[in-house]
Amino acid sequence: MNLLHLKYAVVIAETNSMTKAADLLFTAQPNLSRAIKELESTLGITVFRRTSKGIFPTPQGEEFLGYARKILAQVDAVEAMYKSGAEKAPQFSLTTPGANYAAAAFAEFAKKLDPAKKAELIYNETVAPMRVLSNVTDAGYNLGILRCQNAQEHSIKSLLDEKQLQFELICEFGYMLVMSASHPLAGSGSISADKLNNFTEIASADPYAPTLQLSTARKNDIETDPLKRIYVFDRSSRLRLLNKISSAFMWASPLPKSVLDELDLVQKPCKDSHQTYRDMLIYRRGYQLSDMDNAFIDELMKVKRSMGLNCN
Numbered sequence: 164m165n166l167l168h169l170k171y172a173v174v175i176a177e178t179n180s181m182t183k184a185a186d187l188l189f190t191a192q193p194n195l196s197r198a199i200k201e202l203e204s205t206l207g208i209t210v211f212r213r214t215s216k217g218i219f220p221t222p223q224g225e226e227f228l229g230y231a232r233k234i235l236a237q238v239d240a241v242e243a244m245y246k247s248g249a250e251k252a253p254q255f256s257l258t259t260p261g262a263n264y265a266a267a268a269f270a271e272f273a274k275k276l277d278p279a280k281k282a283e284l285i286y287n288e289t290v291a292p293m294r295v296l297s298n299v300t301d302a303g304y305n306l307g308i309l310r311c312q313n314a315q316e317h318s319i320k321s322l323l324d325e326k327q328l329q330f331e332l333i334c335e336f337g338y339m340l341v342m343s344a345s346h347p348l349a350g351s352g353s354i355s356a357d358k359l360n361n362f363t364e365i366a367s368a369d370p371y372a373p374t375l376q377l378s379t380a381r382k383n384d385i386e387t388d389p390l391k392r393i394y395v396f397d398r399s400s401r402l403r404l405l406n407k408i409s410s411a412f413m414w415a416s417p418l419p420k421s422v423l424d425e426l427d428l429v430q431k432p433c434k435d436s437h438q439t440y441r442d443m444l445i446y447r448r449g450y451q452l453s454d455m456d457n458a459f460i461d462e463l464m465k466v467k468r469s470m471g472l473n474c475n
Contacts, residue, residue: 166238168202169231171195172210176228179217233302252281255455258298259308261288261367261398262442263418264334264470268463275458282455288398290367299445300326306456307445308333316441323445333442333463334472339430342412343405346429353434356387363391365401365413402426416440417470 175184175195185192203210210224220228259265269286276282285304289295292309299307309330311319323330340354348354348362364387393411395401405411406426418430444460446452452460 166235168198169235171198172202172224172228173231173235175199175211175218176220176224179219181218230302237303252283253453253455254283254285254305255453255459256285256287256304257306257308257459258287258289258295258302258304260290260292260295260310260416260442262308262310262416263398263422264416264466264472265308265442265463266398267419267422268459268466271466272455272459272462275462276455295445296322296326296328299328299447305446305450305453306459309443309445310440311443313439313441319443323443327448328445329448329450330443330445333444334467335439335441336417336472337432337436337439338414339417340412340433341402341405341415341418341423341428341430343409344427344429345409346412347410348412348431349429351431353432356433356435359387359412359433360389362389363393363408363411364389365404365408365411366392366394367396367398367401402428416442417472419466419470 171184171188174187175181178184178187181192181195185195188195199210206227208223208227209221210227211218212221212224257265257269266286266288273284287298287304289298292311295307295309298304309319309323313335320330340348340359342349346362348358351358389412393404395404401413402422403426405413405428415430418428422428423430444463446456
């Protein structure tokens with residue numbers, strides 16, 4: 164595998180055509196096809212599937228292309244930096260599950276940065292814990308937030324130690340039911356699971372987590388059978404849908420009051436849900452936290468305390 168193969172794959176994904184990609188890359192189509200076959204053989208995966216409508220990435224191909232684009236972007240950035248002599252902007256990068264408190268902390272952190280100083284911020288959400296790990300170990304992210312059930316904590320800590328990752332407990336919580344303030348159950352106290360079966364669940368999914376197969380990424384210990392289930396990949400879109408669909412509900416980690424008030428939502432406990440989860444801040448062993456890292460962590464702790472989230 165080489166940089167040229169990465170570039171070939173990215174251009175094919177952008178055009179969905181071997182012929183168009185060959186024209187843009189100023190190479191013959193047979194050469195391009197041979198290069199992709201070599202790439203797939205080296206990786207041991209199928210990057211593209213061929214259809215009557217064009218060439219499209221497989222789920223594993225999408226994951227590979229995400230890394231390929233990052234590598235090519237980093238190569239371009241290094242070349243641009245040294246050719247121009249420009250100073251590299253400080254970078255902050257975080258990979259996290261759809262943690263509402265983390266999103267609120269990131270917004271506060273970003274808002275308080277000096278507008279006159281250069282900075283590059285990367286905030287990546289994924290529902291797949293192993294993707295958080297690989298983003299920190301392999302994709303260059305400096306910080307990650309890893310979520311696990313309490314029962315998994317021992318094995319997760321062993322895995323983190325094996326991967327040479329430092330970890331610190333952020334908080335412990337149970338998943339909540341979130342719904343519009345106009346939802347028929349909004350005035351209830353603790354809601355039983357069977358009451359949810361007459362409503363629509365807004366569920367999250369991640370196309371880069373093969374084990375989920377586009378299924379719900381809800382981490383909960385009870386099963387429900389709602390009338391409808393709507394899968395949405397973006398956390399903010401899920402919250403907006405809850406605001407618009409008064410019969411919908413969603414399982415989520417606790418939300419800050421400011422978010423609930425802004426979207427006219429309420430969050431309720433489920434009396435049948437007893438599972439608890441832990442979020443841990445992770446980073447590579449030996450990595451020195453930057454000023455921006457510490458500023459974000461400060462905001463994270465402020466938001467956590469304002470929400471009353473537990474932490475040992």
